[in-house]
Amino acid sequence: xxxxxxxxxxxxxxxxxxxxxxxxxxxxxxxxxxxxxxxxxxxxxxxxxxxxxxxxxxxxxxxxxxxxxxxxxxxxxxxxxxxxxxxxxxxxxxxxxxxxxxxxxxxxxxxxxxxxxxxxxxxxxxxxxxxxxxxxxxxxxxxxxxx
Amino acid sequence: xxxxxxxxxxxxxxxxxxxxxxxxxxxxxxxxxxxxxxxxxxxxxxxxxxxxxxxxxxxxxxxxxxxxxxxxxxxxxxxxxxxxxxxxxxxxxxxxxxxxxxxxxxxxxxxxxxxxxxxxxxxxxxxxxxxxxxxxxxxxxxxxxxx
DNA sequence: AGTCAGCTTGACGTTCGCGTAAACGGAGGC
DNA sequence: GCCTCCGTTTACGCGAACGTCAAGCTGACT
Numbered sequence: 001x002x003x004x005x006x007x008x009x010x011x012x013x014x015x016x017x018x019x020x021x022x023x024x025x026x027x028x029x030x031x032x033x034x035x036x037x038x039x040x041x042x043x044x045x046x047x048x049x050x051x052x053x054x055x056x057x058x059x060x061x062x063x064x065x066x067x068x069x070x071x072x073x074x075x076x077x078x079x080x081x082x083x084x085x086x087x088x089x090x091x092x093x094x095x096x097x098x099x100x101x102x103x104x105x106x107x108x109x110x111x112x113x114x115x116x117x118x119x120x121x122x123x124x125x126x127x128x129x130x131x132x133x134x135x136x137x138x139x140x141x142x143x144x145x146x147x
Numbered sequence: 148x149x150x151x152x153x154x155x156x157x158x159x160x161x162x163x164x165x166x167x168x169x170x171x172x173x174x175x176x177x178x179x180x181x182x183x184x185x186x187x188x189x190x191x192x193x194x195x196x197x198x199x200x201x202x203x204x205x206x207x208x209x210x211x212x213x214x215x216x217x218x219x220x221x222x223x224x225x226x227x228x229x230x231x232x233x234x235x236x237x238x239x240x241x242x243x244x245x246x247x248x249x250x251x252x253x254x255x256x257x258x259x260x261x262x263x264x265x266x267x268x269x270x271x272x273x274x275x276x277x278x279x280x281x282x283x284x285x286x287x288x289x290x291x292x293x294x
Numbered sequence: 295a296g297t298c299a300g301c302t303t304g305a306c307g308t309t310c311g312c313g314t315a316a317a318c319g320g321a322g323g324c
Numbered sequence: 325g326c327c328t329c330c331g332t333t334t335a336c337g338c339g340a341a342c343g344t345c346a347a348g349c350t351g352a353c354t
Contacts, residue, residue: 010330020331025312038318039332053258059251060266061208062311074262081273088266091259102249104206109245111200112238115221119235126228156301165300172342186302186349210340 006035007043016051026054029064031071060098070094153182154190163198173201176211178218207245217241 009020023041026032031054032042043051050071057067073087156167170188173179178201181188190198197218204214220234 084266092261093276102252105249116238119231
């Protein structure tokens with residue numbers, strides 16, 4: 001019976017920067033299922049690993065339901081061929097979606113960097129000046145029409 | 148008075164894959180402000196560009212409030228030095244956040260690719276077989292403990 | 295004139311991801 | 325014994341982002 005390191009709910013919340021309410025909520029949603037000592041929850045390394053995956057999933061925009069689905073794919077008791085085929089497909093879909101999202105992020109970053117450069121140009125040109133200035137734009141843009 | 152191409156609400160919803168309710172909601176939130184011909188909304192190229200930015204913002208996880216803030220930064224009537232400095236800072240913050248998110252996405256993709264490979268390995272090994280099989284894991288993982 | 299599609303404005307409903315009280319149970323220190 | 329943490333359950337609340345009616349206007353065809 002190998003028993004690795006365990007964590008109280010407080011330890012985990014502090015380490016991960018979430019509230020205990022959040023952990024209980026994840027448990028209610030079936031994403032975590034820590035052991036119990038009486039009433040108290042006691043989290044294993046595996047629970048901690050799952051939690052990290054959950055939180056990263058949230059950060060990239062997955063719903064808890066989607067995250068549960070992914071965890072269930074890892075977890076499936078029935079590791080038959082059909083299960084693996086299903087999992088494979090789901091994983092592949094997620095990857096495609098994430099790569100699209102990565103593209104969106106790259107584009108957003110690029111656009112923000114452009115905006116940042118424009119601000120910088122303005123600030124270096126009009127170094128200490130205070131008079132408001134209009135920005136000239138070309139083509140269609142989200143900027144106000146400057147006709 | 149150059150008047151570019153315009154769009155009805157239906158055209159825009161079809162092109163962008165959103166409902167008219169969504170467009171009206173964005174308008175309520177001050178993210179869009181199309182012209183009117185009588186009652187009917189009539190969207191300009193600029194509205195369309197803003198909408199694309201809004202939708203991409205949503206896809207990368209921005210709230211409508213955050214998106215409005217960004218649009219307002221572009222839009223600010225008062226293009227004084229102080230405004231630009233403020234905008235510059237906000238843009239830089241967004242970029243940092245997005246790059247962190249990009250890291251999360253890359254890690255998620257990597258993890259899913261690993262899972263996919265494992266599934267593939269299983270499927271090629273146990274080619275046509277149907278008997279459930281256990282998976283051996285090393286170290287701590289989200290997978291069930293395989294002691 | 296009728297009617298029909300397509301637009302409009304309210305306004306209430308829904309889902310998600312927790313927040314936030316209320317009320318209680320040990321365990322340890324003074 | 326009492327206080328202070330740390331933990332528990334139950335359960336209502338909330339803001340965000342729309343969905344989903346209901347009801348009315350409007351131009352266009354028949």
